[in-house]
Amino acid sequence: MLKMTNVTKKFGELTAVNNLSFEVEQGQVFGIAGPNGAGKSTLYNLITGLYPFEGSVTFNNGEIRGLPPHQIAKLGISRTFQIPQTFPSLSVEKSIGVGSHFGSRDGFEHDYVEKILRFVNLIDKRDSSTGQLNLLDKKMLMIGAALATKPRVLMLDEPMAGSNAKEIMKLMNLVQRINREMGITIIIIEHFMKVLTELTEKLLIIETGTEVCCGNPVDVTSDPRVIECYLGGNND
Amino acid sequence: MEHKRIAKLLAVIWSIVAVLPLFFGSTNFIMHILIMCLIWSVVASCWDLIMGFAGIFSFGQVAFFVIGAYASAIITAKFGIPPIFAVFLAGVIAAGIGILVGLPCLKLKGAYIALVTFAVHMILEPVLKGGIGRAIGTGGSRGILTIQPMNIFGYTFTSSEPVPYFYLMLFVAVICSGIILAVIKSHWGTAFLALKDAEEFASCLGVSAFKYKLMVFALTSFLTGVIGGFYAHYVGMLSTRMLGIDLFVTLMVILVIGGVGKFPGAIIGAFITIAINEMLSPLGSFRPITLGAMVVILVLLLPDGIVGMFEKIFLKKKKVRSLN
Numbered sequence: 001m002l003k004m005t006n007v008t009k010k011f012g013e014l015t016a017v018n019n020l021s022f023e024v025e026q027g028q029v030f031g032i033a034g035p036n037g038a039g040k041s042t043l044y045n046l047i048t049g050l051y052p053f054e055g056s057v058t059f060n061n062g063e064i065r066g067l068p069p070h071q072i073a074k075l076g077i078s079r080t081f082q083i084p085q086t087f088p089s090l091s092v093e094k095s096i097g098v099g100s101h102f103g104s105r106d107g108f109e110h111d112y113v114e115k116i117l118r119f120v121n122l123i124d125k126r127d128s129s130t131g132q133l134n135l136l137d138k139k140m141l142m143i144g145a146a147l148a149t150k151p152r153v154l155m156l157d158e159p160m161a162g163s164n165a166k167e168i169m170k171l172m173n174l175v176q177r178i179n180r181e182m183g184i185t186i187i188i189i190e191h192f193m194k195v196l197t198e199l200t201e202k203l204l205i206i207e208t209g210t211e212v213c214c215g216n217p218v219d220v221t222s223d224p225r226v227i228e229c230y231l232g233g234n235n236d
Numbered sequence: 237m238e239h240k241r242i243a244k245l246l247a248v249i250w251s252i253v254a255v256l257p258l259f260f261g262s263t264n265f266i267m268h269i270l271i272m273c274l275i276w277s278v279v280a281s282c283w284d285l286i287m288g289f290a291g292i293f294s295f296g297q298v299a300f301f302v303i304g305a306y307a308s309a310i311i312t313a314k315f316g317i318p319p320i321f322a323v324f325l326a327g328v329i330a331a332g333i334g335i336l337v338g339l340p341c342l343k344l345k346g347a348y349i350a351l352v353t354f355a356v357h358m359i360l361e362p363v364l365k366g367g368i369g370r371a372i373g374t375g376g377s378r379g380i381l382t383i384q385p386m387n388i389f390g391y392t393f394t395s396s397e398p399v400p401y402f403y404l405m406l407f408v409a410v411i412c413s414g415i416i417l418a419v420i421k422s423h424w425g426t427a428f429l430a431l432k433d434a435e436e437f438a439s440c441l442g443v444s445a446f447k448y449k450l451m452v453f454a455l456t457s458f459l460t461g462v463i464g465g466f467y468a469h470y471v472g473m474l475s476t477r478m479l480g481i482d483l484f485v486t487l488m489v490i491l492v493i494g495g496v497g498k499f500p501g502a503i504i505g506a507f508i509t510i511a512i513n514e515m516l517s518p519l520g521s522f523r524p525i526t527l528g529a530m531v532v533i534l535v536l537l538l539p540d541g542i543v544g545m546f547e548k549i550f551l552k553k554k555k556v557r558s559l560n
């Protein structure tokens with residue numbers, strides 16, 4: 001469904017993503033992990049059209065490299081950001097409305113926004129300014145706005161970071177519901193190996209922009225190269 | 237501010253302004269100042285829309301105003317087009333240049349946009365005065381000395397009888413503020429705010445930064461160009477003196493007093509600033525310094541301008557009431 005071929009991104013001297021190739025299948029929960037600075041977030045920025053790069057990314061067999069971010073969003077690729085981005089000038093409801101109005105192929109649908117507000121548990125805060133939300137609600141809002149675009153793929157960038165055990169349970173449950181109930185393919189970047197082994201069907205480990213290994217999460221986490229890359233690098 | 241509140245505030249402001257000729261109608265000097273207030277209120281509102289609301293630091297507003305003024309004057313003189321149509325063509329020309337200026341700004345952020353747009357302001361004077369300017373009919377450094385007065389359905393507006401022109405300008409200002417309110421209320425306004433707050437996230441949600449940023453450039457320079465045209469046909473002559481620092485600073489003071497991003501604060505700001513400016517005129521060469529000092533003090537005391545101040549008072553009252 002979403003296929004990278006020889007994707008490379010250089011920032012001057014630094015190669016942030018180095019000749020990566022992999023494919024995410026329809027309906028999958030696909031995990032990406034690797035030490036800090038491995039190039040995970042950069043990879044998202046490439047897929048969503050924020051940075052130019054070398055190589056090819058196809059979505060349902062159509063090349064999307066070179067398309068502007070808003071067109072990629074309209075094709076059905078949606079994402080959240082590692083550092084929560086919100087719209088302090090807009091209310092919670094309006095923020096989710098942005099996704100529905102601008103990103104959905106069906107255009108703005110009031111009922112759908114309503115449904116999403118309930119789904120991400122923000123219905124009581126619909127009129128709040130997004131600046132006033134706590135970290136978890138900000139993340140929920142980002143997920144809600146992304147879902148409002150009616151995506152085919154949702155890419156989450158470290159959604160569990162900074163959350164306590166209870167919140168992690170909640171978020172994991174939410175991710176599973178998005179995947180199973182809504183039928184949305186999920187790509188998730190995460191540091192918590194436990195989360196990844198429980199959630200994902202396929203796991204890609206990268207280090208300094210290069211693939212270390214890719215496959216079934218149980219096999220991947222017991223792979224000596226992965227253990228070495230995690231113990232040798234930052235272990236968080 | 238809520239859209240309903242803006243609409244109400246606009247209604248109050250324009251009703252008060254509409255009755256002013258009852259008191260000052262016989263004093264041409266004051267009517268002239270009021271007409272200027274109306275004109276600057278439109279320019280300042282447009283500036284506020286692009287800078288305060290959309291968060292694009294465009295410093296080209298005076299340039300678009302001057303472009304509109306010159307364009308309308310030249311179009312009427314060269315092609316014999318009636319002024320009332322010429323002002324719209326002038327708006328279209330200003331919008332075209334606005335889009336051209338907006339294009340490089342799409343790749344830039346914050347202060348760099350200020351630099352690029354202000355560069356347009358800076359190069360406009362030599363262009364108007366130089367060979368290119370003279371070739372298209374700007375009159376070089378002498379300027380344009382005779383501009384056809386505004387004429388609608390055979391009625392000619394003259395500056396010796398300012399009350400009719402005042403109402404014409406009021407009509408134009410009401411329309412412009414209505415357009416700005418409609419834009420703020422519509423999905424355009426939402427797109428501007430989303431792009432201002434978090435451009436990456438907004439574009440990943442399907443908002444086209446390209447389209448909406450160019451739109452705000454086009455719209456604000458169009459309205460500014462049109463009002464520039466009305467200005468030209470009112471004062472009857474033009475020179476590049478408008479591109480001096482005076483007018484630019486005055487507009488800034490208007491925005492600061494009204495409150496940046498606090499539409500329709502800019503309209504209130506225009507009336508207060510122009511009035512104060514006139515009252516300070518006995519100070520002669522000390523006027524700009526006094527005005528400058530006022531800006532500094534105001535920014536420190538009223539960071540959100542008059543409207544921001546009222547909002548705070550209003551909110552406090554509400555809180556006190558809900559506490560009781």
Ligand SMILES: Nc1ncnc2c1ncn2[C@@H]1O[C@H](COP(=O)(O)OP(=O)(O)OP(=O)(O)O)[C@@H](O)[C@H]1O
Nearest residue numbers: 011014016034035036037038039040041042043082
């Ligand atoms: N816009 C940019 N300009 C220059 N260098 C960048 C840019 N974005 C990322 N980098 C660099 O690319 C490398 C990969 O960064 P990236 O944010 O993708 O890592 P990551 O895997 O997401 O790390 P983390 O786990 O800390 O989020 C880092 O060395 C980073 O400094």
Ligand SMILES: [Mg+2]
Nearest residue numbers: 040041042082
């Ligand atoms: Mg990252």
